Amino acid sequence: MSHASFWGVFWIDASSNEQAKQSFSTIARIGKVEPNERAAKNWLSSLGKEQPWLLIIDNADDQSFPVEECYPDGDCGIILVTTRNPILRLHGTIGPRYYSFAELEETESIELLLKAADAHAPWSPPTLESAKEICKILGHLPLALMHAGKTILARQCTLENYPSFFEKNWTRIRRMKSSNDLRPISDANAAIYSSYELIHDGIVAKGTQASEDALDLLRIFSFLHRQRIRADIFLRAASNPRLEMLEQQKREQEEKRISNEEKRSVPFSQSLRSLGFGIIAFLLRLGYRPVLPRILSDALRFGDFDDLRLREALKELFQMSLVFANPDPKDDSYSMHPAVHLWVRERPEMKIADQAVWCQAAATILTQAILLPPLGDKEEDEILRRDLLPHVRHVQKNEHIIRARFLENQESRRRIWPLLQPRLDRNRALQLVKFSLVYSQCGLFEVAEKLQSQVAEFAIKMLGMEHTTTMDILLLLSSTYWQLARIQEAADLRQKVLEACINVRGKNDLKTLKIMDAYGSSRWQQGRIPEARRIHETAVEGFKDVLGENHIDTLRAMGNLGRAVGKDFKFTEAVKIHSKVVSGLRDKLGNSHLDTLIAMDNLAMAYFDRAAYGFGHRGDLDHAVRIEQEVFEQRKTKLGREHVYTLWAGLNLARIKALQGEIDEALSIFLPGHTIARRNLGETHFGVLFAKMHHGRILIYAKKYEEAEKILSEVIESHRGPRKGHPDRLIAIFSLIKCRNLLGKQAETTVLLEELTESTKALFGDDHPWVKYLLDPQNLSKEPDEDNSSPIESMSTATGRIGPIEQLVPVAMIAKYGHI
Template sequence: MKWPYRKQVEQTQAPEPVQPAAGADAGGDRSIAIAGDNYGIAQTGDHATAVTLPPEALRPAAEVDAPPGLDNLHNRPYHFVGRTHELDRLDAALATPGGAVVQAVHGLGGIGKSALAAHWAATRAHGCAPVRWINADSEAAVQQGLADLATALQPALAHALPVEKLAERALQWLATHTGWLLVLDNVNDPADIASLTQGPATGRLLITSRLSTTWSHATTVVRLDVLSPEEALDLLTRITTAAGPRNLDGAAELCAELGHLPLAIEQAAAYLVENQLTTPTPRAYLDLLAQYPADMYREGAVGTAPERTIARVWRLTLDRITTLHPLAGDLLRTLAWYAPDRIPLMLLDDFAPAPARNKAIGLLTAYSVITPDPDTGSLTIHRLVQALARTPDPDDPHRTADAIDQARDRATTYLGTVLPADEGDPATWPTWRALLPHADSLADHTVEDTDTAATSVILNRAGLFLIDQGLPARAIRHLERALASGERTLGPDHPNTLASKNNVASAYWSAGDLGRALPLLEQALTTRMRVLGPNHVDTLTARSNLAAAYRSAGDLSRAIPLHEQTLTERMELLGSDHQDTLASQNHLAGAYESAGDLTRAISLHEQTLTARMRVLGPDHPETLASQNNLAGAYESAGDLDRAIPLYEQALVDSERVLGPDHPGTLTKRSNLAVAHGSAGDLDQAIPLHERTLTERLRVLGPDHPETLISRNNLAYAYGSAGDLAQAIRLYEQNLTERLRVLGPDHPDTLTSRSNLAYAYGSVGDLDRAIPLHEQALTDRLRVLGPEHPETLVSRAHLAGAHESAGDLDRAIPLYERALADSERVLGPDHPDTLVSRIQLGYAYESAGDLDRAIPLYERALADSERVLGPDHPDTLASRANLADAYESAGDLARAIPLHERALGDSERVLGPDHPLTVLIRGDLAAHDGEGQSKQS
């Protein structure tokens, strides 16, 4: 039997309101409440439709039971992995005492909030029934979702009541029943669900929302973050291999590029499934993403709702945010150019007046687009949000090309404004380290054609900071681009361009690549002479830098005349007391020292120190540097009685003036430790080396070249103390670190290989020592050239290893060539030449050829006394070696007095416990010549 109904019944006036029976509740004026005798005809307002309903449709809400099949989760397809912790937190809310439980899951669009809610509701033992899913992105959507619940409970009401009355009917039902669960998905405004959150506490609400700051009433708030790398890879794999095996080359890299964001991974996986011919692997998708980012961000699989793509999801979010505050969109596009983590708020000081800026930050925070960190005063943003915000799309009003260009230039200007004044001042390093990732990101995500003058300044200064931090490989990338931009925008002859060329050369120099550094420095000098003239201060600086590079390359024949010329011209142009003039004196003194001309080196270092004390004062950093350099020259001359007190004074002054952690202070502590080692005082040397290494690890980091130098020096000290096992361990570690940090061809890496080979030889492990010496020599010949002093040292070390192996047929020719090269390249009086002469003499002696050994020893002693002085440690060693040779020749009349003199001098100069003194004492006691050990 059909129940009659009347359609479009007009009322001339509103009927008298019907009072609901006890237990029924109508939600507002003229709301419908069905109870008692009020059934059969339902009228719902002025000019309303009168509907005749069956009696069962008119029962009070409290008497309506949930019919089977009321759940609607089956309409929510989703992919799900991981999230164990978040699921457990939602489970834990069940134990909360009281009535209704409100749970809120918030996070960035596409983060997987809906998937988490659906998975929890469908699979966990929450015990709720019925379970209804409501799209809650607007007030109208919430109302429709409640209306759908009412009609699912009582289908006969579907045509009887308008949506708003159906929603009120659903609220009545919820208020009179317990155990239900509503999933309110994608809430944009808490006011849209106020009728549920502020209603009777009889069931459970699970809310998902991008909003993060409005859920204080919830008993459990879960902030959802991206998947772990393993979970992201699992999600991509599940989707792409659902129909069978698949080539997943590049899968982990793709997940990382997508920032492990679930929606982005689902979108990419669906594309891979549908385009197996044109996009067979995740790596192929990565290539498409790099070439066509705008298209790929908005491309979903066939059948995927457009609003479920990354581009659409975030566009809807920005639509709402920019409606509330237009500056929020500008802020997001600006943040897109920086690194995703730890974006300092100071970068936004000039973005807008504080109230407007703070409102924009607050909105982006509220919608989970950015995350503030109060502890660091910084912001974090998802890298894929940044990538999208940097990518122009003509179909997206938030990503027009002009808006993105403006944001890029704005981000560049802000970064340039906050860079610290002096990248070499350790006090600025914390700020530099905080800003450097953002300079790197700006460089990574812009192209040279868009560089402005501000970009060039940022890259140039970041490069200089990286050089100072011992990271020349990273510096080169920034400095080369700054140079290219300067040449394009300013021209090749502009002073800034020439400065950039000098900086690129400095980076190559620091990286040990003098083959590329020297031509750039030569070009810079030539250009400055042409453009600025030969006597311009910048020309003199260019000449000084080139001279220093020649010295590093071991080309002292070109370095010294250039340094001398620069000093002369600076004295004429600037005066003898100018800082640049004093710097030239310091450089020239160092070059003399490298050439073995210690008399002139010491004299010039003494003059420089005196002048700096007078002009700059005793506490100026350059004065402290001169103290250190003069002490080093005294040490090179073997005058440790003057070197060590001066090192100690320089260290005390540096600790007081610069602080105990300043890199200059650490250098002075390291040098003092080396000097104590040279004096044979290893009880002082080793603790100083250990302390320096510890502090450099803390201050400079484990990869800084000076940290690696400290480890090398500590290894040498352990070796000198006889702890060769510890020395070898440190040498091996240092070689590994230098290979990783500096590369296989850096001069310091080659030194590490040579030192390790020498240590292996010291413990008799010649099977490892000789190949390593051979590799060191081959590499130095290739990298440094045949005439570099370190190449000559490598040849002598290889000769020594062959000698230790008893292979004098190989050792002697190598020693002979090493001596000939040293005499030709360094000169006959260079300390290294004197050492080479002694080494060859010892090899002759080992071969039983005393007729050639003794004249070499005699010349070596005479030259040492003349060049180094009678008390230099090398002179004392030469005297002992000659005494041994006389003894081997049976000439005790000359041997014993010479041994006695050598012992007396060594005890007087070095002390009775110095290793050389102990060695000479043993030689004197062994008149038969057995057990002798030459010191060379």
């Protein structure tokens, strides 16, 4: 079969579990599904026989690598495994089941060598004899033959004298290898490395700017992951520092303006600490220049990146087969052969100190290619961060190896002075924060948390809790806590940051108000609704005083307040707030902006809540379903069916449909999305449990009480521990009691009712409307048909009426929150 026989060809780097996961993430992005292994395999399985694919699992040499876990289900594709592990022959199913490839046949070797050397046919007998000798010396290895041909083509030697050049290089390599090096060079690698050295020497001998840049890039590439090294990394590394500098100046000017307007003075202790940090930072930077290749250092010095210069350097490497361009013209990236990639780092001339320098240069390029918020919020930046994960990992792995070798050398020489450990200074801290964003982008929140915690400790020590930089990193860390379901820690950390900000800036400072708003959202997510409402009310009043009622930040804060108000059983007030926010953000930002979509989603669910809890107006569900349907459809188109926020919209739409009595349609929307969420996020993820709880409630509407009872019981059991008193669990308990009452199992509800009573009153107080609703015997026992008939009609005039929103248009961005 040829390449044209397949609808698509996909690669898995099986050199490690981490690289395999990253490869699956890339495939998932192509399929517009969630970036993980399960979603990618499911997408491949779903393509069908009309779209046959080839999946190449490459370099599966490690015996511990679970290659069978990489296989998608179904029979619509072909899987090819490349490996040096003979045990994997058992996995073959077609024809002879496996093929063994060592060296090329002699005729093929000669042809490859002479074509690479651009020797014109017909080839004379002396030419063929010289080529035959070279092929024998190089063990008929394709890569070594390619390098030999390129060396001859570059006129560094001829076919006749290549063997003597090769032997001189190999002798030099053997002589320079340390006698205590426990990693011997195999005969196969000897051929590759010696042929590579001839090419390297030839590039050095040119002495041109392009050749010097090419060697710099080659060393940089060797400390990045060998596959998909994007060319635009270098462009971004050259241009981003200026963008960040301008953003910092803008931020400082804004801070200064607000300080002058409020006549706010900074406490002496804070000024002293900032001054101290400035001195330390200055001392750390004395004589310091970022380690960068000349092509980038010149760009930073002259203020302009020369893309043509980069292309000339890449051309040098490509022509000598040291790098390979991605065959997809839309993917401007380069890769290296594993043997060359390793040898560039490990060649005898590359001392440990040189390795440290070039590894740091690679790390610096990655750091400068990543933008800190509020910059870097475009989709292309998100894709870049995902693509950078293998490179960040490889750089950090090599940093660890280099430090270990320094330590080995110190111990072997028995030096009396201590080994210098990597110092966490300002530049290193910035690098760790940016790398943490890459890990977070790829869902590796545990790794991100470790990096952010290091930087947070450094910032607190050097700057103190009340410094702006410290507060920013702590807020970032709190968001990571939330992603790790460490909700209590996230909220507590935001509370500490808020207290520090109030202490140094005052309650009406803009930054204080933004932190207060974030803190209120944390309490809302914990289910501490009354407290969250009080916090958001204070924040909104502050925003109105400082920025005005129609400022974007004020409107955002009002949206957060509206969520808390709605969950505090003030449904009509919530609808009014969200309607105003939608109108304001639509005027300020347009219909398709992220914040406008969030406001519309909140408004849709405010209408839903008002109807669901018996306080609805005529038309509430019509408004809700119209908005949510648009959000759902647009997210499927723009984000993909498996994106987490598409799943949220599907869940919300299913809930509305169920309340309307359209049970079959509700389940047809909900069940496929719920299957995806369980597969991608896991059974115990709080978002999955939230959806599962509403699955049970939809089944009650469908009068499938036994099935609903089972699901709701599982949800309640999964919410043990810190989330025991969360409203999600209380709603599940309420629904389970109702379900069992309808099944005639009132005797099994006593303990549950006691827990519901105790937990609800502890959260809201004895007289809160939530308490009255959840503990109302009628609500705990009436049939679904009774839930929404008369209340919607009877309460329509008592609570006031909100006009229709027909002028709202479809939107296609991301909503942040689900709804209880």
